[in-house]
Amino acid sequence: MKFIDLSRGYARYGSEIEAAVLRVLQSTRYILGPEVSALEKELTEFVGVSEAVGVSSGTDALLLILKAFEFPPGSLVLTPAFTFVATAEAIRRVGLIPYFVDIDPLTYNLSPEEVEEALKKLSGKVSAVMAVSLFGLPADFERLEPLCREYGVVLIEDACQSLGAELHGRRSGSFGKAAATSFFPAKPLGGAGDGGMVFIHDRKLAEKIRALRIHGQTETYYYEYSGINGRLDELQAAILRVKLRYFEEELSLREEVAERYRQLLSEIPEIRVPIVPEGYRSSWAQFTIRAEARDELRAHLAGKGIPTAIYYPIPLHLQPVFRDLGFSEGSLPQTEKAAKEVLSLPMHPYLEAEEQIFIVEAIKEFYGR
Template structure:
């Protein structure tokens, strides 16, 4: 059996006619930048998330940059986040000249541990960036309480979690600004790079709209130092089609995850994903923990089962962050999880037969 990790080809076949017609329409209109499809997408994203304002942008990394730029994160500022995430979370903080300050993760959810945040707050701290790792929001009640107490802003890195919820609210509407990515392999992916920022604050929304257009207030008049951060019309047209089917895809992802969990729950050599009762996950990944990861990955590879490791090295140990002065042992939970984590094929179309085959080979 040969199994596809993300199954993008199958998804395209499902929606092929609508997607290809949408692409053709953009090509015929030749309105490739900020066409009508962009505004249509942003309106649909607002309706889907219940966030008052959705601003599309070029990718999930630029979404984080836009959020921090809108909140005036500057050189010398400190931003608290997790070391167990994709590098973009902390890379963007450093890119703006601010300092990433890491806090270890909760061993069950793998999200930032809110009980360890306050001890890292200093007069230089300006914001907290929790990451909704693998599709599940962090403990936003505690994080919001800490932020309010210390007058800090909160940016949710929701690159993996579009459509997830916390206490019934999507994580796109939980913070001062939330971000997401539409990278092709994300739960809602386009056919290239794409992203979005969400806020309930009109001033922040307008500022981010300006920042993504080089800080323009009107054509060739620039209020801010900005960036070229637009989402192109073609990607917007693709997302307009896929968003219509996204609730169904989310439900199927949850169903696949549930089947994995049921099939694996009695295997003592595996730590299964944990989803807090306050949350629903977008299930960007189905990630288990095992002691013999390298050996197991090789065994699965030979059986035609692809796996991935998200992520093999926590950020505080990455070469680019040596200047921060962290060392091995500083964030022990992140380090242990990084050594044991392994993602199984996850998409809405994993079949029962494939799940059975994968789980048998995990024995």
């Protein structure tokens, strides 16, 4: 059993992917060509934004957004510590300071109450809020968007795990002033390597990001900005265009898998299943439970040949690289509690019911059910 079985998707549309790759190879146009432009257009329509900019990774998408806004050096960006390191890493790389805020224990996303408290406490020092839509569930943008407007700070969505998710009909990637997503192979819409996309509503800012992804070049060998080499290549774009045609169907299949898990696990009191609040749609990048005796359960499942993952065992505020920020154990109680209890089960659109039953029976066996 695989944690994420990409081979099953490939069995469905691999021949189309191979034809798309061959088309690019025969064209000899490999960087920023028609495939990237077409993917950008298709994803603006899918997400519901005016501009999309293909870039080299989700990490670089975050980085380029932050560079484009030119926030005052040393200013703060509020963000969760319960996320992948790239979120805070990008903040640091542009000379800003991540300020970690605690999460909602039910959604694992930023707590709006904690964000508001931090904005009051740090008045005048905060430039932006970078809200992660974790595990495929949008952050609480209904409350975060007006809150950021009230305090005059820029809201950015880290949608690297949540492309396809929705909040009251709005797609993840359309919230805030700009959003970043990732096409890492394990994501809901994943390529065959690294890739990412910036979604944005402001055409002028989008043009700046297009320049920044090519070393800051605005005309041939004329550099207006200090940029990076952050382009999405044609091969990845061609592959993603094929997979995008199947994406809506795969999102529905993920929902079926998630609902089956929820039903099968409902009889195990030691397990808390993930929630999807009313009005939300998750893209189910992960199916993450909270489990009593988490580490022992994980070892038991491994013994049965069932792969699992822990996202994330050490929160960012307790990582050595961020020690200088002044956070310590106890600073973010909900984050720290989640890190000790969460466990992600195998999750992909083509997970069979029989496999899920096998997984849940192994969990029941561990708890003596």
